[in-house]
Amino acid sequence: MNKEKKIYVVGIGPGSYEGMTGAAVAALEKSDVIVGYTVYIDLVKDHFAGKSFLTTPMRKEVDRCVMAFDEAMNGQTVSMICSGDAGVYGMAGLMYEVGANYPDVDIEVVAGVTAATGGAAVLGAPLIHDFCLISLSDLLTPWEKIEKRLLLASEADFVICLYNPSSHKRHDYLKKACELMLQHKSPDTVCGIVKNIGREGESSQIMTLDELKDTQVDMFTTVFIGNSQTRNIKGKMVTPRGYRDV
Amino acid sequence: MNKEKKIYVVGIGPGSYEGMTGAAVAALEKSDVIVGYTVYIDLVKDHFAGKSFLTTPMRKEVDRCVMAFDEAMNGQTVSMICSGDAGVYGMAGLMYEVGANYPDVDIEVVAGVTAATGGAAVLGAPLIHDFCLISLSDLLTPWEKIEKRLLLASEADFVICLYNPSSHKRHDYLKKACELMLQHKSPDTVCGIVKNIGREGESSQIMTLDELKDTQVDMFTTVFIGNSQTRNIKGKMVTPRGYRDV
Numbered sequence: 445m446n447k448e449k450k451i452y453v454v455g456i457g458p459g460s461y462e463g464m465t466g467a468a469v470a471a472l473e474k475s476d477v478i479v480g481y482t483v484y485i486d487l488v489k490d491h492f493a494g495k496s497f498l499t500t501p502m503r504k505e506v507d508r509c510v511m512a513f514d515e516a517m518n519g520q521t522v523s524m525i526c527s528g529d530a531g532v533y534g535m536a537g538l539m540y541e542v543g544a545n546y547p548d549v550d551i552e553v554v555a556g557v558t559a560a561t562g563g564a565a566v567l568g569a570p571l572i573h574d575f576c577l578i579s580l581s582d583l584l585t586p587w588e589k590i591e592k593r594l595l596l597a598s599e600a601d602f603v604i605c606l607y608n609p610s611s612h613k614r615h616d617y618l619k620k621a622c623e624l625m626l627q628h629k630s631p632d633t634v635c636g637i638v639k640n641i642g643r644e645g646e647s648s649q650i651m652t653l654d655e656l657k658d659t660q661v662d663m664f665t666t667v668f669i670g671n672s673q674t675r676n677i678k679g680k681m682v683t684p685r686g687y688r689d690v
Numbered sequence: 691m692n693k694e695k696k697i698y699v700v701g702i703g704p705g706s707y708e709g710m711t712g713a714a715v716a717a718l719e720k721s722d723v724i725v726g727y728t729v730y731i732d733l734v735k736d737h738f739a740g741k742s743f744l745t746t747p748m749r750k751e752v753d754r755c756v757m758a759f760d761e762a763m764n765g766q767t768v769s770m771i772c773s774g775d776a777g778v779y780g781m782a783g784l785m786y787e788v789g790a791n792y793p794d795v796d797i798e799v800v801a802g803v804t805a806a807t808g809g810a811a812v813l814g815a816p817l818i819h820d821f822c823l824i825s826l827s828d829l830l831t832p833w834e835k836i837e838k839r840l841l842l843a844s845e846a847d848f849v850i851c852l853y854n855p856s857s858h859k860r861h862d863y864l865k866k867a868c869e870l871m872l873q874h875k876s877p878d879t880v881c882g883i884v885k886n887i888g889r890e891g892e893s894s895q896i897m898t899l900d901e902l903k904d905t906q907v908d909m910f911t912t913v914f915i916g917n918s919q920t921r922n923i924k925g926k927m928v929t930p931r932g933y934r935d936v
Contacts, residue, residue: 455807457711465803466708466715529803531810533931537818540928547924553811557711557775557801561701564777565799572783573831574839576822576848584932585819593820593846600842601835602822678793682786685779686830 449549451512451522453536455529455556456484458642461491463557471554472523479512480525487643488525496520505535509542516549529558533579533607560605563638563666566648568680570636570668575603580610580617594621598628603674603683606667615660618667622657625669629653634670636681637661650681695795697758697768699782701775701802702730704888707737709803717800718769725758726771733889734771742766751781755788762795775804779825779853806851809884809912812894814926816882816914821849826856826863840867844874849920849929852913861906864913868903871915875899880916882927883907896927 452471457463472478472492478485482499489497498515500508512524526534536553543551564571576597582590597604604625609618625633631654638648639662651659653669661667674683698717703709718724718738724731728745735743744761746754758770772780782799789797810817822843828836843850850871855864871879877900884894885908897905899915907913920929 458801460713462712462716463801465703465711467706469712470708529807529810531807531815531817533818534815536811536815537928537931540815540923540926541930544923551926553815555704555709555803555807555811557803558807561775561777561801561804564775565782565801569777569780569782569786569799571777572779574822574824576820576843578820589847593848596842596846597822597848600839602839602843677786677790680786680797682783684787685783 449516449519450552451516451524451539451549452552452554453524453530453539454526454554455531455534455558456488456525456527457557458528458559458562459487460642461488463562463642465554465556468554468556474521475523476520477515477522478525479508479515479522484525484527505538506542509535509539512539513542513546513549517546528562529556531555532558532577559607559641559666562641563668566638566641566646567636567650567668568677568682570670570674570681570683571603571605572683572685573603573671575605577605577607579607580614580621581608582614591624594624595627598625601671603671604669606669608663609665609667610661611663618659618661619657622653626653626657629669630672633672634674634676634681636668637665639665641666650676650679695762695765696798697762697770697785697795698798698800699770699776699785700772700800701777701780701804702734702771702773703803704774704805704808705733706888707734709808709888711800711802714800714802720767721769722766723761723768724771725754725761725768727754730771730773751784752788755781755784759788759792759795763792774808775802777801778804778823805853805887805912808887809914812884812887812892813882813896813914814923814928816916816920816927816929817849817851818929818931819849819917821851823851823853825853826860826867827854828860837870840870841873844871847917849917850915852915854909855911855913856907857909864905864907865903868899872899872903875915876918879918880920880922880927882914883911885911887912896922896925
C-alpha cells in the first residue's frame, strides 16, 4: 500500500506558540517538512526541532505551493503554514487551485485564530454582532471594488475590520477608506487599532472614526470600525449583541 | 497584597479539545471555576478534572455573567467559556457590559476559532477574500436590519457566512435570506453548509444558491454563500484571492 500523500495547510494564529490550536501543533509535529514565508517559519522554528524548513519570500506564493506539492510527491508529509487562519486571505485557496494539478495529494486545512478575532480580544469585544472583513490591498483587487464594499458595508451598519490597511505604496489608503465610511457612519463611531497582535510589541488604541482618518498605521496593524451601537466601556471597544435591551 | 481578581472569557473553538488554542487550555488550567452553557461545559469537562463547573441554561446569559463575577469577587480565578470565539456572537461583549459594575475584576478575552473559519476549513477555502458574517437570529435584532444587511452584502459581492440560520420558530429564515441574496447573486453561486463543525457527526455539502434556498438546515449548521468568483474545485468550495490572474 502506498503511503498517503498529505499536505496540511495550517493557520498558526497571530504569532505566539500559545495562539496555535492543538490540531495545528499536531499537524506540524506529524510533518517532515514545514513550508512558509520566512517570517512565519521564524515564529515556529524553535518549537519544532528536527523538521526541515523551506521558505520563499513574499509574493512568491505559487512557487511556495509548488514546493509543498513537490515535497509531498516525494513522500514527505508537509505542513504549509500561514499566520492567522490559512483560509482568511491565506494560502488555503491557492493550495486548492495549484492542487488541481496534484490529484494524488490530500489537502487538509487546519483552522487558526485570524487577526480579526485575535485583535478583537485585545480591544475588548468589537465583533459581537454582524461584521465584515475587507482588505485594502489593491494588488489583486481593483480599488473600485474595495470602494464599493466599504460604502455598502457602512450603509449596512456592519462592524468593519480592515486587513492590509497600509503599505509603503498605499500610505493614504486608510484615510481614503475612512472618508468613504464617513459617508454612512458617524465621525464619533468607536474604532480601534491593534499592532503586532500576539507578538512582541503588541499595542492597541481606541479612537473615533474621525481620529482614525488622520492616523498612520503600518502593515502589521489591524483596524476595527464599530457599528452605530459600538461603545467605549472603560477603554474597551464593545459592540452589544443586538438592538434591543437585554 | 490582594490577589488580582481575574476572569478569562475563553473561546474553546468549534468543539473538540484539539481545536482549543494553547492559551485557552492554559486559561482553563489556571482557573478554579469554569462557567458556561451546559453543552459547552460537557465538551471540556473531561479534560479539566478537579475544577468547579457552573452552568446556566441558554438565554440566561446575564445570570451567567453575574455568576462569574460573583465567583471572582470571592477570590476564585474564573473562566467563562463559549463555543467558537467568545468575541463573535459570544459572551465577551456582555461580560464587559456587566463588568462595568465590577471595576475590581480584570477581564481577559482569549480568542478561539469561530465557526466561520472552522467551517471554512472543512469546505475548502471559501473565505479567502472579503467576507461578512450575518446572524439570522432576530431575537435581539429587528428582521428589517438583517434583511438590509443581506441585500447590501450581496450587492457588494461579499462571501457571506450565516450564523444561526434556523431554529424551531424560524424554519423558513434561510429560504427568505436566499431569496434576498438572489436579488444580487447568481442562482449558480457556489454555496456550502457544515454541520457539527469539529464535533461528532461533522458533515458538509456543497451546492448552488438556488439549491440552498430549498435546503433545510438546523441550528448546528453554518452556511456559506460564495462571491461571484467562488468555484467548486473537485468538491471543495474555493474563493480566489483576487480578481486578477495570479
